[in-house]
Amino acid sequence: MKHWAMLAGLAGSMALCAPALAQDEVLSVTNRTGYTISEIYISPTGTDDWEEDLLGFDVLEDDDVLNIDFSRSADTCWWDILVVYEVDGEQVAWPEINFCEMEGQVALYHNGSTGETTARMR
Template sequence: MKTLVSAALALAALAVHSPAQAEDLEFLLYNDSSDDLVEFNVSPASSDDWEANLLAGGYLAPGYEIGVDIADGLTTCVYDIRGIFADGSEAEDYSLNLCDLGEYTFSD
């Protein structure tokens, strides 16, 4: 799989900060677009700000996927997501129930 190790490390770093009582969310992120995904943000739907780029220093090439673990210590399932691509385009989706979703696909 052509995902970068740095992206996996960034996602794993979130797991270190979660309290034991909170449930981690796991889902697959697919890039079915025609360009590299260079930034990926996940924030609780109740937040007005985007959290850090989970692909910092990495990217997700078209046709590939990566496992995402959200271990932010929250018990919510409802998140907003944003993807930014190498060509500068953005895609945003709001109020997703990631507990039920299991996967998310960016496409053209």
């Protein structure tokens, strides 16, 4: 499983981001994929394993928002997001999202016909 470091209060220094980013905040993930998401994982880019599903027993419908207590106090700005769609179990990833350049909001998009994924930060 990928180490995701999503719990508030993680220890460590922020080598690549400003020190102010080490504080706890809420990360809002908006589902704009057109599909219901049954699982969502977030982990630092470059790790090999995903860890716990952030949705638990819930799902994230299209156009819904998941608010996550998040601390960017890990030693990276770059994160990966992986989702699993409810309808067919397809896994889709958004790699290398720079959380240090965003204001706590990211919208996930997926074009089912081309397979292209995009993430837009707000």
